[in-house]
Amino acid sequence: MxxxxxxxxxxxxxxxxxxxxxxxxxxxxxxxxxxxxxxxxxxxxxxxxxxxxxxxxxxxxxxxxxxxxxxxxxxxxxxSRPKRTNYRRGQFASVSxxxxxxxxxxxxxxxxxxxxxxxxxxxxxxxxxxxxxxxxxxxxxxxxxxxxxxxxxxxxxxxxxxxxxxxxxxSIELEPDQPISLNCGECKRCVNLCPTDALIGNGKMVAKRCLSFQTQNKGEMPLEFRSKIRTTIYGCDICQQVCPYNKGINSTQHQDELAIDLELAYPELIPLIKLTNREFKAKFGHISGSWRGKNVLQRNAIYALGNARDQTAVDFLVELYHTSTREDFKEACFWSLSLILNSEASAQQLLKK
Ligand code: SF4
Ligand code: SF4
Structure with missing residues (x-):
């Protein structure tokens, strides 16, 4: 051969x-x-x-x-989905x-x-x-x-x-294959349905507008992107989900090797925010979405509690606001409380007590 x-x-x-x-x-x-x-x-x-x-x-x-x-x-x-518990769950994008x-x-x-x-x-x-x-x-x-x-x-x-x-x-010379002739044609679904208008339309993007970038970038997330992540704390699948070439595709042949754990793919938000560095590494260290460390995911999880309007998270967010030494966490707590209480003034008042 x-x-x-x-x-x-x-x-x-x-x-x-x-x-x-x-x-x-x-x-x-x-x-x-x-x-x-x-x-x-x-x-x-x-x-x-x-x-x-x-x-x-x-x-x-x-x-x-x-x-x-x-x-x-x-x-x-x-x-399948993970079992229901007392905690609201977030999710990682499928790549992770x-x-x-x-x-x-x-x-x-x-x-x-x-x-x-x-x-x-x-x-x-x-x-x-x-x-x-x-x-x-x-x-x-x-x-x-x-x-x-x-x-x-x-x-x-x-x-x-x-x-x-x-x-x-x-260094071995092997006969090259030819590029395939498929293309997007007139379709623009991903461009039109990207929630942040990150895609330019020519295969390029404004990376800093992409939610995948924003969920991995440290510090405070700009306000315009926070609600758009909804409860996804890492990555974004939207421009893949809407693509006609992905319709009906679900490749499961490596599922055993990937050893997907639903508890990690859809993590409980408050327990995730409470993890220490050591606990985070032990639990999430083997998935690709952990590469930027725990703080950026915990920050996203705080935003996700707000986006989910999780009433049961109010006491937790108030306590975290007062105990966290991280300015981005405090600010995220205030932002999420404002959403849950539907009022910045109410959030401010609650945090003063
Ligand atoms: S990953 Fe999400 S935010 Fe980024 S370009 Fe695709 S749809 Fe837009
Ligand atoms: S949704 Fe898919 S086929 Fe349509 S423009 Fe985007 S990448 Fe191309």
Whole structure:
């Protein structure tokens, strides 16, 4: 069997859902757009900061020939809900359900690498999952895994946009795959239904308007976004949920590996806010939504209590206001109490007592 076919076969045995091969040429065609986004202040700041390295595989790997792009599909719907308790629950976006995908995908990429090493002695490589230099969606598109939608996500025909992406740069020359010919056509659903008008309509976004960014950004969240997160304390699924390419898709083949715990996907808000650092790490440390630490999620959980108009949270919020040493928490308590009591004056009065 020729090497490329053997690698594809191997990837199937490992449980990688899609694999594609791209020439390791530069991605300089993206430079102008990215620089314009930076000048306009539209970037999140979470991306790799060296643009030359993001666009040029040969700056991060000696003599690259091929980039092997892989995708792992993840579930977008949970068929059951956690049991009802005395506490209001929030939720994480689907990308953060279960064990951190970086770990699961990295394990599969490591297995693929070991398998390729057994197939050829001449294999130099550099592997990446999400936090590497290259732009995952651009690599995946070139390798034929899918197309980039107006929501900026990689959309595969089989699994929609609910895929984790990773790649391996290698010195081996393998026949490249062709980009697929699908596209969004006239559809603009994600652009029109994004609650914060974050999407520009050309696959780019004003990252600082995106709720996914806002739920991960530390400090006080700007007022205009707080109600829009509703009770989602990490991420946002809306521009995926409304996409016709995602209709009816729920990929459950890795559900066992992801070990999704409903108690974590839909956490009780007040118990989450009460967690110490140590308790938070023990409980949530293995999910990807914990990467920014506990404080930002606890702040979001306080906003979520307000958005849920949770009357049972009033005493808790008053106590937290008086005991917390964090200004963003105090301010969040006041904001949420104002919503629950339907009056800033009432919240102020309650907090004076
Ligand atoms: S993730 Fe949410 S806020 Fe961000 S662009 Fe999509 S719909 Fe808009
Ligand atoms: S919702 Fe429509 S415009 Fe947005 S990514 Fe999906 S197909 Fe494209």
């Amino acid at each position: 020729e090497l490329k076919s053997a690698i594809i076969q191997l990837s199937r045995e490992i449980g990688i859902d899609k694999i594609g091969f791209a020439v390791a040429d530069n991605f300089e065609y993206l430079r102008e757009g990215i620089e314009a986004q930076a000048v306009a202040g539209n970037q999140a700041g979470f991306e790799h900061q060296n643009l030359d390295e993001r666009l040029n595989p040969d700056l991060i790997f000696k003599a690259p020939k091929t980039i092997i792009a892989v995708a792992l599909a993840y579930p977008s719907k949970l068929t 359900w279960g064990i951190d995908y970086h770990d699961i995908l990295q394990t599969k990429i490591d297995q693929l690498i070991e398998g390729i090493k057994a197939l050829t002695s001449d294999f130099d490589y550099k592997a990446m999952v999400d936090t590497g230099e290259l732009i995952d969606v651009a690599v995946a598109q070139r390798a034929g895994l899918g197309f980039i939608g107006k929501n900026g996500l990689l959309i595969t025909p089989e699994f929609g946009s609910y895929v984790y992406l990773g790649e391996i740069i290698t």
